[in-house]
Amino acid sequence: xxxxxxxxxxxxxxxxxxxxxxxxxxxxxxxxxxxxxxxxxxxxxxxxxxxxxxxxxxxxxxxxxxxxxxxxxxxxxxxxxxxxxxxxxxxxxxxxxxxxxxxxxxxxxxxxxxxxxxxxxxxxxxxxxxxxxxxxxxxxxxxxxxxxxxxxxxxxxxxxxxxxxxxxxxxxxxxxxxxxxxxxxxxxxxxxxxxxxxxxxxxxxxxxxxxxxxxxxxxxxxxxxxxxxxxxxxxxxxxxxxxxxxxxxxxxxxxxxxxxxxxxxxxxxxxxxxxxxxxxxxxxxxxxxxxxxxxxxxxxxxxxxxxxxxxxxxxxxxxxxxxxxxxxxxxxxxxxxx
Amino acid sequence: xxxxxxxxxxxxxxxxxxxxxxxxxxxxxxxxxxxxxxxxxxxxxxxxxxxxxxxxxxxxxxxxxxxxxxxxxxxxxxxxxxxxxxxxxxxxxxxxxxxxxxxxxxxxxxxxxxxxxxxxxxxxxxxxxxxxxxxxxxxxxxxxxxxxxxxxxxxxxxxxxxxxxxxxxxxxxxxxxxxxxxxxxxxxxxxxxxxxxxxxxxxxxxxxxxxxxxxxxxxxxxxxxxxxxxxxxxxxxxxxxxxxxxxxxxxx
Numbered sequence: 203x204x205x206x207x208x209x210x211x212x213x214x215x216x217x218x219x220x221x222x223x224x225x226x227x228x229x230x231x232x233x234x235x236x237x238x239x240x241x242x243x244x245x246x247x248x249x250x251x252x253x254x255x256x257x258x259x260x261x262x263x264x265x266x267x268x269x270x271x272x273x274x275x276x277x278x279x280x281x282x283x284x285x286x287x288x289x290x291x292x293x294x295x296x297x298x299x300x301x302x303x304x305x306x307x308x309x310x311x312x313x314x315x316x317x318x319x320x321x322x323x324x325x326x327x328x329x330x331x332x333x334x335x336x337x338x339x340x341x342x343x344x345x346x347x348x349x350x351x352x353x354x355x356x357x358x359x360x361x362x363x364x365x366x367x368x369x370x371x372x373x374x375x376x377x378x379x380x381x382x383x384x385x386x387x388x389x390x391x392x393x394x395x396x397x398x399x400x401x402x403x404x405x406x407x408x409x410x411x412x413x414x415x416x417x418x419x420x421x422x423x424x425x426x427x428x429x430x431x432x433x434x435x436x437x438x439x440x441x442x443x444x445x446x447x448x449x450x451x452x453x454x455x456x457x458x459x460x461x462x463x464x465x466x467x468x469x470x471x472x473x474x475x476x477x478x479x480x481x482x483x484x485x486x487x488x489x490x491x492x493x494x495x496x497x498x499x500x501x502x503x504x505x506x507x508x509x510x511x512x513x514x515x516x517x518x519x520x521x522x523x524x525x526x527x528x529x530x531x532x533x534x535x536x537x538x539x540x
Numbered sequence: 541x542x543x544x545x546x547x548x549x550x551x552x553x554x555x556x557x558x559x560x561x562x563x564x565x566x567x568x569x570x571x572x573x574x575x576x577x578x579x580x581x582x583x584x585x586x587x588x589x590x591x592x593x594x595x596x597x598x599x600x601x602x603x604x605x606x607x608x609x610x611x612x613x614x615x616x617x618x619x620x621x622x623x624x625x626x627x628x629x630x631x632x633x634x635x636x637x638x639x640x641x642x643x644x645x646x647x648x649x650x651x652x653x654x655x656x657x658x659x660x661x662x663x664x665x666x667x668x669x670x671x672x673x674x675x676x677x678x679x680x681x682x683x684x685x686x687x688x689x690x691x692x693x694x695x696x697x698x699x700x701x702x703x704x705x706x707x708x709x710x711x712x713x714x715x716x717x718x719x720x721x722x723x724x725x726x727x728x729x730x731x732x733x734x735x736x737x738x739x740x741x742x743x744x745x746x747x748x749x750x751x752x753x754x755x756x757x758x759x760x761x762x763x764x765x766x767x768x769x770x771x772x773x774x775x776x777x778x779x780x781x782x783x784x785x786x787x788x789x790x791x792x
Contacts, residue, residue: 258687287689298684302702302778312688314698343778356684363688 206269207367207399208234208257213266215252226252227423230266234416239393239400241414241431243407243446249423250403254371257401258290259283271366288316291360291398295372297352299344299359305331306340309359316363323362330358334388350381357388361396368392370402374409386412407446411435411498419443432469435496436503447494461510461517462535463524467495467502470529477508486511486520507535549749560749563741574757576651577733581723584658585716591663595622596670597696607682608692622664630661630722634729651733654726662719669711673704706777713769717762724758734758 210232217224227249234240244250255261257268259275268275275286299308306327313323331337334354344352353373360368370389374382390413393400402414410417410431417435418428421442427434438444465476481487488508495504510517524532542561549557563569598618602610628636634657638648641656677700685699701708724735734754742751774780 260683260686284689284691287687290687292684292687294680294684296680298678298680300681300699300703301678302705302776304778311698315688315690315694343781345779346781360688369687 204235204237206233207236207238207271208232208240208401209267209269210253210257211267211269213253213256213263213268215249215256215261216264225423227256227263230425232418232425232428234399234401236399237393237397238416239390239402239414241402241404241410241417242420243404243410243417244420244442245446246405247422248420250405250420251371253420254292254369254401254403257367257369258287258292288312288363289365290367290369291363291365292369292371293353293356293360293373295375297344297349297356297376299352299356301344304341304343305336305347305355308344308355309362312359312362326362327358330361333361333392334358348381349377350384353377353381353385354388357385357392361392361398366399368398368400370400370404372403372405375404375406382409383412389413407435411496419446432498432501432503435498436466436468436505461512462491463508463510463521464533464535465506465508465524466531466533467504467506468529468531469501469503470527471501476524476527476530480520480523484516484519484523486516486523488520502529554748556747557749560741560747563747564750564753570753570757573732573734573737573754574761576731577720577723577735577758577761580651580654580726580731580733581658581719582716584655584662584723585666585712585719587655587659588662588666588715588719589712591659592666593670595663595667596674597700599667599671600674600700601692601696607686607695622667625660625664626668628661630657631725633657633661634726649730651726651731654723654729654731658719658722658726661722662715665718666711666715669715670708673707673711674700676707677703706773706779709769709773709776713766713773716765716769720758720762720765734761 210230213227213230213232214225215227217226230253232253242250242253252261256263257270259268263276266276270286270290273286275283278286300311303311306324309327309330310318310320310323313326318326328337328340331340334357336351336354336358339347339351339355344355347355368389373389374385377385386409389400389402392398393413400413402409404410414431416429417431419426419434419438419440419442421440426440426442427438434443435447438447477488477490488510490506491509492507493504495502495506497503508520510520521532524530542565543558546558546561549561554560595618598610599615599622600606601608602615602618604612625633634654637657637660640660641648641653644656645653647653681703682695682699685695690699723731723733724738727733727736727739730736734757738751738754738758741747742754
């Protein structure tokens with residue numbers, strides 16, 4: 203079984219004191235298993251960034267403990283903590299590269315801190331440049347790179363000291379969709395090939411869907427819900443979860459008066475054209491009144507509201523067809539009213 | 541040659557022009573004056589940085605929320621001393637530190653002796669310049685360095701100072717020019733150089749040509765120092781994409 207790599211126990215963080223204190227985080231419990239890609243999602247101000255900073259103690263928690271690889275960081279003296287941080291990599295929204303150093307020297311920077319001989323550090327940096335696919339940019343300065351390239355260099359820099367954990371603080375939030383996918387793919391590759399445990403902080407559901415196995419929804423400094431991504435995203439149990447998964451809400455009142463059913467996709471293949479098959483195989487035209495389906499790792503999740511035809515026979519055919527499909531459940535949308 | 545030039549100036553109403561021209565064109569006069577103008581202020585700039593650079597670093601790292609906070613009382617004392625020294629006019633400070641100059645150099649008079657008051661006046665100014673530069677360091681970069689396990693000392697030496705190098709060079713240029721202009725006042729306590737030349741001959745003895753020559757040379761020196769400083773600042777700043785600026789220049 204997988205071992206816990208990060209354990210956050212009853213963690214609270216307050217800024218300020220007395221009545222004016224801001225409770226950024228309250229009683230957070232979190233376990234990230236070794237080798238996982240763990241997502242923490244929430245709207246801005248939910249406390250995600252504070253939480254990730256508490257994991258490497260850039261922010262010191264007011265209460266609670268943080269264990270990384272079995273060692274309690276909150277009890278460490280400064281020097282031991284600095285040593286421990288060398289095995290906890292971190293990348294940021296704004297990359298935070300040293301602007302006066304070229305790419306190679308940015309990557310050797312953490313190695314300089316550990317006193318690695320220059321020759322060895324350069325060799326390691328070249329290796330990493332290859333991993334992030336930027337060998338040609340060795341001598342370039344960060345100002346000459348695009349956002350995606352900067353993030354690749356930041357990833358290479360953080361990998362230099364062979365960390366066990368990689369913390370990503372909104373690492374793709376400043377990037378365009380295509381670059382975001384590339385960077386996420388790189389992070390997933392790193393997770394798979396190097397076995398590094400990854401924590402992803404984001405406000406973007408797509409990022410979580412793309413790479414995470416587990417997710418925690420953070421709301422006003424508290425954990426709203428957590429679990430496997432497919433479970434939380436197909437069936438959010440809390441108000442905060444629903445707000446994230448269905449940001450625009452489900453507008454029941456706007457649906458037309460007709461027979462309405464709800465079709466739930468429970469993880470069947472996403473590549474089967476269900477509605478088109480229904481139309482061709484059964485010769486029934488259904489009306490899609492609303493849909494919120496997602497493709498997670500090639501599997502379909504979510505629900506769809508269908509308006510069935512007025513003709514009883516056709517409606518029954520459609521119902522029968524749908525009921526016969528694997529990984530789909532059909533029910534009448536009784537809570538739907540005009 | 542000099543005579544005819546003197547006649548021209550006399551015809552414009554400059555009295556005793558020949559005396560002044562002969563003085564100015566004497567091979568011993570201007571080179572020596574320029575040397576005296578430069579060496580005391582430049583040495584003072586170096587000493588001012590020896591004192592002011594660590595102070596400036598402390599002002600940034602030691603404040604509440606800095607990378608290594610120091611006791612609040614200590615920071616207040618430091619700030620007060622710096623403000624106090626900066627508020628004393630240089631001419632008065634110069635006289636006040638006579639005893640210190642005597643203690644260190646054995647004399648309070650002459651060009652070399654002005655190094656002491658110049659350093660005392662410039663160190664707090666340099667501390668503020670350095671403080672201003674270091675405050676420009678990107679908080680995110682410092683955070684990244686901390687996340688990598690940097691000690692406060694490593695953050696100063698490996699992050700803050702190198703990242704702020706262009707701004708620090710800019711500050712040093714400003715410091716050198718300010719100290720140079722302070723140095724011109726040192727003629728009042730027997731210091732040499734273009735400043736004292738302008739004061740003693742130009743003003744006191746009403747030698748207009750000497751006055752203007754000294755001023756023009758001072759202006760030129762300042763221009764040269766500023767140009768060197770600006771060029772160094774741009775050259776060292778890797779945030780500027782030099783390949784592109786060259787291209788742009790070619791295109792235009």
